[in-house]
Amino acid sequence: MTKTPQKKPGNAAKAPGKGSAGSSRVKSSTRNPDANARRQVAGGSTNDDVAAGYESAELRSLHEAERELFPPASPVPGQTWPTELPSPLSSSPDRPHVHASGLPPAPVASAPPAAEGGRNLGWMADLKLPDFPIRWDPRLVRYLEFFKDDPRGRSMLAIWHRRSGRYRTMVSTILRRKSVPEDLFWIAMVESGFDPAARSPVGALGLWQFMPETGKQYGLLQDRWVDHRLNPQLATEAATEFLADLQRRFGSWELAIASYNMGYAGMLGVVRKFNTNDFWTLARLEGALPWETTLYVPKIMAAAIVGKNLSAFGLSEDKMEPPVEYDEVVVPPGTALSQVASAIGLSTKEIVDLNLELRAQRTPPIDPNDKAEQKAKGAPSSEGEAAVGYPVKVPVGKGALLTQNMSKIKKNYVASERYVVRFGETVEQIANARGVASSKVAELNGIGPGEVVRGGTVLLVPAAKGGTVAAPTTSDKPVAIVPSDVFVYPDRKRVFYRVVTGDTLRDVATTFHVTVDEIRRWNEIDPAGRLQEGMTLQLFVPPDTDLSKVLSLSENQVRTIAVGTEDFFTYWEGQKGRRRITVPAKLGETIEIVGKRYGVTPASMERINRKNRNEVLKEGDVVVVYLPANSKKADPGAQADDPFAPEPLGPLPTPPAPGSLP
Known part of the structure; x- marks a missing residue:
């Protein structure tokens, strides 16, 4: 339904x-x-x-049958609703009386109308009634007949x-x-x-x-x-x-x-x-x-x-399946259900079916100091408990065996601790901070391909040696590309945020206590477009904004470069092994002729200079050319690598899960 x-x-x-x-x-x-x-x-x-x-x-079949049993869903406009069937129960005082609060008087007992096929409803008079009010509506009667006489209904x-x-x-x-x-x-x-x-x-x-x-x-x-x-x-x-x-x-x-x-x-x-x-x-x-x-x-x-x-x-001879019964045993946080199954000699599916609520097929991390979380997740929190864990259901009689073989689970147990993901933080960054492969963090938390872990998510991560996690270091400050406009706010501080998959302007604005329109102006962002992973946003936030749960960088932790400046081209073209030079055009030349002198294709020259390749230049017009970084002044006719020649794409990354996109 x-x-x-x-x-x-x-x-x-x-x-x-x-x-x-x-x-x-x-x-x-x-x-x-x-x-x-x-x-x-x-x-x-x-x-x-x-x-x-x-x-x-069975439910799909029932819904399909309903469209046959009850056409149309309402009367044709202008026509009255079909006459209600009379109650099949007699009005004898020794018979049970059907009632419903606020209902109109029951129709006078009579034979079913001819429109209903003259069916005999007398068998319904002997039915026992449930413990809530019943109204003998035609739809109720139709359902009872379907369940009694239709092979589909009996099968369901x-x-x-x-x-x-x-x-x-x-x-x-x-x-x-x-x-x-x-x-x-x-x-x-x-x-x-x-x-x-x-x-x-x-x-x-x-x-x-x-x-x-x-x-x-x-x-x-x-x-x-x-x-x-x-x-x-x-x-x-x-x-x-x-x-x-x-x-x-x-x-x-x-x-x-x-x-x-x-x-x-x-x-x-x-x-x-x-x-x-x-x-x-x-x-x-x-x-x-x-x-x-x-x-x-x-x-x-x-x-x-x-x-x-x-x-x-016709159901009196059918036996009901036995009730689902189980033992519960507390196991450490992050324990895979496959480990539990192995410890008691059962298939993983048998344990998963008893613990459907465990979405990652692994017990969740639990804060040993948070009694409310322990209560919400069903963890033991009584005094004297040796360690906080999570109760896992196993078939009746297997609880003692699991307790006995708990050492097998603990032997393969990776020392881990609870970690709350910061807004803007990725699994790769978390893994790097712990000095482990991101695949290890993904395995420990049952993170599937394409799954995006959002800020506020609780993960299990390998325990940090010495009890602290060293922040990642780099010899160079990360670069933040910003618009050429300069913004000055004496009462605010500038921070930088790196976009991750699934971020929206509204999420970012809410997290940093600014408005969507402000982010748009500070970064020349189209609010109707989707933020792309790897973009860096500059934000001017109130000085008392709590950023402890956000992965952001302060102004002195980054190197800012304005779009279109000499530094901008030096940085980006240097990343690709190129350098940018400007040359004066000679009388009557085109950018195609200039490019040919340096071995650059006409299409690339058009893209660099935003001119038509056949447009005649004035003498002294400045023409931009990108050359390999190690090239000397090229001789006329010398060939250089095309700066905009197609580059191999390499393997495609794992796409994010559809639900993680805004």
């Missing part, structure tokens, strides 16, 4: 010790939800306050029913503990097909398909090391709180479930626009709810009814 960026929930690691995704041992101490954000979602106090993307093949249900065993106990335990209807468990089926690695095209991730921002609000950590949206237990805790907050905001489970799909801000706007808080009314109004949302609520209801009536849908 396509999600809007307003909705989705994140992934996390459990505390050390034996755990189970199907166990009742559920801990929430490893998450730090934003309480104010939760109150904003809930529109006031939350329940807690009062009490103290890959879409599976069989797969999902078996797979649900992996997380049923764990999810139900959390829902029950939070006083939320346990049958909301089936939202996870519709969201991900019970696949904790599911990813949607819009960036929703995990069992409950959280979007990044919502996940962060509900305490699901996301950085280059971990993404707690991929942790089934922590994502379930967050989803439960999110659903509870939505219900508290809207007062009905229909709107809460619909808001989980389309975003609560969007739902608020729709309710206010159409001046009704009835989901079923909104589902009928033109331009109110997205088509997917009008189907989402009855689809959840249908799945919950199926879960209560396995025999009626």
